[in-house]
Amino acid sequence: xxxxxxxxxxxxxxxxxxxxxxxxxxxxxxxxxxxxxxxxxxxxxxxxxxxxxxxxxxxxxxxxxxxxxxxxxxxxxxxxxxxxxxxxxxxxxxxxxxxxxxxxx
Numbered sequence: 440x441x442x443x444x445x446x447x448x449x450x451x452x453x454x455x456x457x458x459x460x461x462x463x464x465x466x467x468x469x470x471x472x473x474x475x476x477x478x479x480x481x482x483x484x485x486x487x488x489x490x491x492x493x494x495x496x497x498x499x500x501x502x503x504x505x506x507x508x509x510x511x512x513x514x515x516x517x518x519x520x521x522x523x524x525x526x527x528x529x530x531x532x533x534x535x536x537x538x539x540x541x542x543x544x
């Protein structure tokens with residue numbers, strides 16, 4: 440299990456079980472384990488997800504972004520739910536954008 444520190448200062452877990460689930464459903468992410476963690480730590484934008492989840496987004500090539508959905512349970516713990524490549528983000532509220540101060544919980 441590895442962790443990434445979110446922009447909210449929360450350690451976000453990526454367990455083996457979750458990683459296997461992600462690549463089983465999104466086989467194009469195989470080999471991008473470190474990119475998933477890096478997207479949580481260094482996103483270009485964070486969007487509001489469903490049920491209190493957050494979506495960290497980072498460019499991953501021409502017209503493609505890596506989106507990582509995670510949840511902050513407390514100031515000391517959070518976990519990655521899923522990750523996927525997308526060509527469009529959709530209409531979600533922006534919680535934080537690169538260049539802003541660290542996101543407050």
